[in-house]
Amino acid sequence: MSTTKVKRRVGKYELGRTIGEGTFAKVKFARDTETGDPVAIKILDKEKVLKHKMVEQVTVKHQLTTKF
Numbered sequence: 001m002s003t004t005k006v007k008r009r010v011g012k013y014e015l016g017r018t019i020g021e022g023t024f025a026k027v028k029f030a031r032d033t034e035t036g037d038p039v040a041i042k043i044l045d046k047e048k049v050l051k052h053k054m055v056e057q058v059t060v061k062h063q064l065t066t067k068f
């Protein structure tokens with residue numbers, strides 16, 4: 001039996017432990033596998049976001065934080 005731990009990846013980010021939880025999301029520690037930089041990744045609970053009609057708010061927040 002293998003004991004190798006498979007780390008979950010999202011694109012170039014390798015996910016680590018959960019560092020926080022909010023009403024609509026979980027925030028996980030992650031590492032940029034290209035630069036080694038530590039980052040925080042927010043994983044939204046799609047059902048909760050849709051249920052509370054927060055799509056517009058999430059879209060605006062995303063636009064404000066996305067680098068062009």
Ligand SMILES: Nc1ncnc2c1ncn2[C@@H]1O[C@H](COP(=O)(O)OP(=O)(O)OP(=O)(O)O)[C@@H](O)[C@H]1O
Nearest residue numbers: 019020021022023024025026027028039040041042
């Ligand atoms: N960039 C970050 N770096 C480190 N920890 C973070 C970061 N962003 C969020 N967290 C942690 O994750 C938790 C949840 O964050 P999130 O933004 O989802 O919810 P919140 O705004 O704190 O609460 P709510 O959504 O319920 O109003 C935070 O309380 C904080 O502990």
